[in-house]
Amino acid sequence: MSKITECYILNGEGSKKETRHIVFDLGDSGLDYKVGDALGVFGENPESTVDLLIETAGWDKDQLVTTQNGKKRLRDALKKDVEIHRVNKKYVNSLSQKISTDGMRITVKLIERYRESVAGNGSAWMGGDTPLEAELLPSIPGDDPTGRVESITADGKAMEDYIWSRDYIDVLRDFDVSYTAEEFIELADRLKPRLYSIASSHDAHPGFVELTVAIVRYSHHGRDRGGLCTVYMADEVEINKSDVGVFMSPTKSFVLPADTSTDIIMVGPGTGIAPFRAFMEQRVHDGGTGKNWLFFGDQSEKTEFYYKDTIEDWMDEGNLYRFTTAWSRDQEEKIYVQHRLKEHGAEVWEWFERGAYFYICGDKTYMAKDVHRALIEIAMEHGGMSLDDATFFIEKTMMREEKRYLRDVY
Ligand SMILES: Cc1cc2nc3c(=O)[nH]c(=O)nc-3n(C[C@H](O)[C@H](O)[C@H](O)COP(=O)(O)OP(=O)(O)OC[C@H]3O[C@@H](n4cnc5c(N)ncnc54)[C@H](O)[C@@H]3O)c2cc1C
Ligand SMILES: NC(=O)c1ccc[n+]([C@@H]2O[C@H](COP(=O)([O-])OP(=O)(O)OC[C@H]3O[C@@H](n4cnc5c(N)ncnc54)[C@H](OP(=O)(O)O)[C@@H]3O)[C@@H](O)[C@H]2O)c1
Structure with missing residues (x-):
């Protein structure tokens, strides 16, 4: 603790x-x-959400339940042991066994959504030929609770769409279902x-x-x-x-070079700057001769220049040799760290040839892939390599054999 x-x-x-x-x-x-x-870090669910869930489900907060962490009061269990902030698929799949024929509190929202989808298709609805809601309802797929659960659970995308914006309180408000606290604890995900x-x-x-x-x-x-x-x-x-x-x-791979005279390039936009603040502190503490080059970026210089004073001190004291920024929303076109890397491609390549380590931290889905591509392009442009050779150099030589292209992406 x-x-x-x-x-x-x-x-x-x-x-x-x-x-x-x-x-x-x-x-x-x-x-x-x-x-x-x-x-x-072990988080906890907000008390207000726990209390609202207990109230909506009609449970007794002091009832004893058993979780992966033993026997405890329901309120404590819902706060610390299970994830209640997003409904899971298991729970939605279980709805069909719980539902009663007239159990769904639909109407207004469903009709509104239907209207939007019809209007979006440019159908006759726009022409003012509005059917009465009573006529409309039977034609909506899944307007009976069982049908609606089926339409959600039968299709992966419908399921993803349904659970994306909802927690258990939303589901209990959508469907007239009743679960005991024990059943709920069994179905909900353990808090990770x-x-x-x-x-x-x-x-x-x-x-x-x-x-x-x-x-x-x-x-x-x-x-x-x-x-x-x-x-x-x-x-x-x-x-x-x-x-x-x-x-x-602990990490085995995302480590500083053992030799403190080795140069390092760090690319960490957004929260990706985190380990590089740590690396810089360590390099300053260890006092080696290796040069440090940090690429950082986020939406705007005015509002997202995290650790500005510290970075300026590192530069003033000669600890940070190069600092390159990419503010993505300070101009019309997007400028990202990979654009800056390519602008400085010749120098980046020189650093690689001198044995520099390359680190990247932050978004795995887009940023890390784009930066990876930029490295291959730099090897082609400044190392005179073919696409195959450049890919081999970045992915096999630097990454796997020499272990000097290291990633902490999430
Ligand atoms: C090795 C590693 C290192 C990491 N380091 C950092 C770090 O240094 N800093 C950092 O901030 N994070 C870091 N993360 C991410 C971090 O672990 C968490 O995933 C992140 O903080 C979100 O956790 P959470 O519990 O607040 O959100 P969760 O409860 O896990 O919810 C996040 C989910 O919410 C959903 N979501 C997002 N927006 C919406 C929306 N508008 N509507 C509906 N759903 C939405 C998405 O599905 C998203 O995946 C790291 C992850 C890993 C694996
Ligand atoms: N896999 C994940 O779950 C994951 C990973 C990272 C972040 N996040 C979430 O995203 C939110 C913010 O994260 P963050 O503060 O670390 O910053 P971020 O959203 O990753 O953004 C940091 C900078 O990267 C830019 N960017 C966007 N797409 C890029 C791309 N393809 N290549 C290079 N740069 C790109 C952003 O620009 P623009 O925004 O102007 O486009 C911004 O300037 C948080 O909620 C975090 O939890 C989730």
Whole structure:
């Protein structure tokens, strides 16, 4: 158990994002870490959601239930042991066995959605030939609860669409179904910890571990909600008071070069900057001669220049040799880190030829793939390689054999 001692927003005023710097006190836990490691954090569901679920389902909050963590009061179990913020497929699939023939509280929403879809198709509906709702209802597929559950569960996309914006409270409001608390605990997912790339060096901050966290918030069906762990850290935890469950998740591969004279290039847009703040702190502490080049980017320089003062100090003191930014929304066209890498392709290639390590952290789905492609293009353009040779060099030589192209992507 750890305490959060600081949890402040890094974005400037007017930002569309909420990215926080969060500091955990490791106290006398004996936990240790190295740069590149991740911290596992056990979040908890918000009390307000737990209470609303208990009320909507008609359960007794003090009833005893058994979870993976033993026997406890229902309210505690719903707070700490199961994920209640997003409905899972298992629960939706179980609805068909629970539903009574007249059990769905549809009507208005379903009719509205039907109207939108008809209007979107440019059909006669737009011409003002509006059928009465009573005439419309029977023609809507799944307008009986059983039919609707079937239309959701029979089609993978319909299921994804249904669960995307809903939690169990929404489902209980959509369908007139009743589950005992024990049945619910059985169906709901166990609460899983989330991992965060550590943004500090233990040598620079003995006894503490620091994170850079993008808080996930959104609103659906008239209620504000968000990510389980990030909202917990941002809204629920009391500074220096709440006990927060954490563990270390050590890395074997995402490590600094053993030789401190080796140059490194770090690419970390958004929260991807986290491990590179840690790397920089460690490189400063270790005092080697290797040069450091950081590529960072996010939406706007004015609002997303995380750790600006620290970065400027590293530059002033000669610890950060190069710092290249990509502010994606400060101009008409998008500028991303891979564009900057390619602009500096000749120099990046020189660094590679001198044996530099290349690190990337952040979004796995788009950014990491685009940066990977940019590296292959740099090898072609500046190394004079064919596509096959460049791909081999980046993916086999640098990544697998020499292990100097390292990724922490999520
Ligand atoms: C190795 C590793 C390192 C990581 N490091 C970091 C880090 O340094 N910083 C960081 O911020 N994160 C990091 N992450 C991500 C982190 O682990 C969590 O996944 C993230 O914080 C979200 O957790 P959560 O519990 O708040 O959200 P969850 O409850 O897990 O919800 C997230 C999910 O919400 C859904 N969602 C998002 N927007 C909407 C919407 N508008 N409507 C409906 N659903 C939506 C998406 O399906 C998304 O996957 C890392 C992950 C890994 C694996
Ligand atoms: N796999 C995941 O679950 C995952 C991974 C990363 C982040 N996220 C979530 O995304 C939210 C914010 O994350 P974040 O703050 O780390 O930043 P981010 O959303 O990854 O954005 C950081 C910067 O990267 C830019 N970007 C977008 N697409 C890109 C691409 N293809 N190549 C290169 N750069 C690209 C963004 O530009 P624009 O926005 O202007 O396009 C922005 O300037 C959080 O909610 C986080 O949880 C989820």
